[in-house]
Amino acid sequence: MAVETSERIELYGCMTPNVLKVMFMLGEVELAFRVNHVRIYRGENFADGFDGLHPFRKLPVLVDHDGPGGKPHRVFESGAILVYLAEKTGRLLGDDPIQRSGVMQWLMLQVSSVGPVFGHGTHFNRAAPEDSGYARRRFITQAIRLCELYDARLGEVRYLAGDDFSIADVATFPWLWRHPGMLGIDEADYPNLQRWVAEIGERPGLQRVHEAYRALVRVDRADLAAADPDLMDRFLGRGRWFRVE
Ligand SMILES: N[C@@H](CCC(=O)N[C@@H](CS)C(=O)NCC(=O)O)C(=O)O
Incomplete structure (x- = not known):
């Protein structure tokens, strides 16, 4: 190091x-x-x-x-x-208390749910020594629910917290960029999410x-x-x- x-x-x-x-x-x-x-x-x-x-x-x-x-x-x-x-x-934190509250909500959802669900999903899908069917199916099911949720949200707004790019997008992109596909989830089922991934992926x-x-x-x-x-x-x-x- x-x-x-x-x-x-x-x-x-x-x-x-x-x-x-x-x-x-x-x-x-x-x-x-x-x-x-x-x-x-x-x-x-x-x-x-x-x-x-x-x-x-x-x-x-x-x-x-x-x-x-x-x-x-x-x-x-x-x-x-x-x-x-x-x-x-x-x-990237929002300019007033309402915007900032929105940014924090989407940031906390990433930290508490998107990261752990896709992380554990990947673990049980790839790293479990024996097929832990219950855990694998549970976390992939949760991951699908999250893809649905983010696809619906991104059908309503350009960025996760609304009109402005924020740390909620920064936090979420690295997890929703490739992990759904790694879990065998068909990304084509989530066109709004794909639109957002493509746009964020071009950020300077x-x-x-x-x-x-x-x-x-x-x-x-x-x-x-x-x-x-x-x-x-x-x-x-x-x-x-x-x-x-
Ligand atoms: N909640 C933490 C999660 C960090 C995390 O799990 N990091 C992994 C990345 S590989 C790690 O350091 N793992 C090492 C270990 O668990 O020994 C965060 O968002 O910073």
Whole structure:
């Protein structure tokens, strides 16, 4: 894990939608940042002291060396990082209390439902050692309900919180861009969602960070292909790492 601080913002990350959210935001608000690649498929998030960055040893984590009062400030949890950056820059959070409330509702729905449902759906679809039919079907069913909900919403409004692009779109795009297809959901059934994915995918903020994210993907895919099976069990919380019978 390389840590040099040439930029004033450091992002601890790896290839995952939750990290892409933060990179996308930094690209949108045009803040320079340095990525500290945490090699999760080599177990770097389990290293001594990593819980000082994130108490649950997860990514992303952001460290702003120009934080409030000019002091360094650390933020974990992708939703909290987006709100922090929106407040820091005065961008993408809504201009009045009603707009801001709308942005927060769609942001919270992503954090509490879209991420966990598509994340667990992908886990039970691809990573469960034996076919856990109940869990796989449950999470894919929830994912389909979410696709229906977002398709209906995006049939009424241009962006998730209404007329304006916001951190709710930034948070949701990395999850609804490819994960429905990865779960075998037919994206053509959701034309409004497809329209939004196509539009958000062209955002300048995403273009700005595209190469930096691709670099994480290249290294993590190679690490994943060579990963130690016991480390994968630890990472996924299974095998000898199960804590219950
Ligand atoms: N709620 C967290 C989720 C973060 C998360 O699950 N990150 C994964 C990305 S791979 C991770 O760090 N996993 C490592 C682990 O669970 O050991 C957020 O939105 O930031």
